Amino acid sequence: MEPHRDEPVIICRGLRKAYGSVVALDHLDLEVPPGAIGLLGPNGAGKSTLIKLLLGLIRPTEGEASVLGFDTARDGIQVRQRTGYMPESDCLPGDVTAADFVGHMAQMSGLPARAARLRAAEVLYHCGVDEERYRLIREFSTGMKQRVKLAQAIVHDPDLVFLDEPTNGMDPQGREEMLELINRIHREIGITVLLSSHLLDDVERVCDYVLLVAQGRLVQHGPVRELIAGAGDILVEVDGDAARFREALVARGATVTASDGMLAVKHTDDLVFDVIRDTAADLDVALRGLRIQSRSLEDVYVQQVLAVNGGSDGVERAG
């Protein structure tokens, strides 16, 4: 079943998961569109728990979730028929060849034996494991194992694939190739990707929609473009007495800081632009530059997660 392009692929309503007194996920409400979705958060934020809930592998303590239109608690089998999963941890048997194992996983997803073998060879090829597929998995490097893990996740041609820290333990070149591969899966092959990571750069490069979670709570979500664009400070460059201009802005209620020789005015709402214009006119100061400061995903992340974590962002910057 190919989901309609506009329909949410994932819906959560008051989703909560607690292990005794430890709350792993706390009342998640969200609707996620198809595409490449980043699930971003520090270690222990609840990302893996959310994936297991969405796969129907564990039951929520409260609330409900649906994936591709199927209730995850009630229709786990149907969810898993249409989804793929690449776990974070090492999960490959060492004593079999990649071709055998991925073919076996294709059969486990319902493909007949012959089709499974052909499909395994084809998908391994697309994942960059060609002739090596006849080697035992234990002889593979970390990068090759990650490719095999990815191949088993998409061998049955799912509509949605969950990738949990897919670049974990990879060297820079391997990481580049893996991100390129994930991009292809989404953009060329058309499989919706939910990429769980604590690496901001991975998410920023691959995803067009982001879910930010921290301490089990959804702290921000939305299209990446909107998140990094909308709410940055307004950078103002004036020709004239900048100090006086700043005082006047503050007197009119604006929050202003100095930033690289310019004034950074907090973008509370669009009326701030009127305040800046009127103040410049009143003080006879020429406005030389006026633009919204672009934010990186990291800025958004740090701002949101710091607020929840009380100081520690728990994130790793790649590169």
Next chain:
Amino acid sequence: MSSVPGEAGAAQSGARYGEVFDRGYQHYEGRREGRAHAVRALTLYSVRGALGIKKRWTAKIIPIFIYAASFLPVAVIIGIRAFVGPVAEGFNYSSLYVALSPLLLILAAAAAPEMLCDDRRENVLPLYFSRAITRGDYLLAKIAALGILLGSIAILPPLLLFIGNTLLAESPLGYLRDQPDEVGRILATGTLLSIFYAAIGLVIASFTARKGVAAAIYIGFITIETAIVEALANAITASWRDFLDLISLGNVPDRIINWVFGGTSAVGAPPVGAPLQGWLYLFVVAGVAVICGVVMYQRYLAEE
């Protein structure tokens, strides 16, 4: 990732030089089977794994030894009887099963951990559980796989003996008339022994990720438990002491064999338990299977 195979390969296959092969990703449009197919696939995969097929040679040693030790004596006896005449008259189904019991124990001790421990140690379980199967399906496949393996030892050699006896009889049809329920007895005994050994082997293997530990615990548990129960039974004089034999796990296969094929055990009359009816051991096997099944299911239900 190149999308063009090597020119040498193209030349070998007779393709036009410079021809571009489209190996673009194709969506799978073929047939998709259900859970039963997945269970079958996992069963066969587990059987192959336990037999060491497509694995290094050390993984094949125990299966080869067990199969050789199971089939060779039967084949040799039949061969000698065919060429020399009636020999080893005492070699009947009952004595064959008594000889097969320790082999079944060894095979279960080796194969049950092979089927469950590797999946846990190598963390493959999340991959299986992310497929369209339930945890019950996973266990069903593993039980079926071990059942097939043990059944091939517990049923095929006696069947081979039966076929040999039939063909070597003066009148094969007359032999079949005289032994109408022999095949049924073989199937029943083989099935019960397979269930018994598989259930205990799998439940022990489900608690550890280390194959050697699971195998040692399995053999140690049956041996020590049997010794303790026998010692207890011999130490007391109460009338109910015979019933202790029902929980003497090492003796259960022997009692089943005696019950199905009649007579006393080839290894001697049991010190206790002799007065008990054979069908009681049927309940023991059923009880062991149910308890082990429930424990295993609970164990895997908790698995994430």
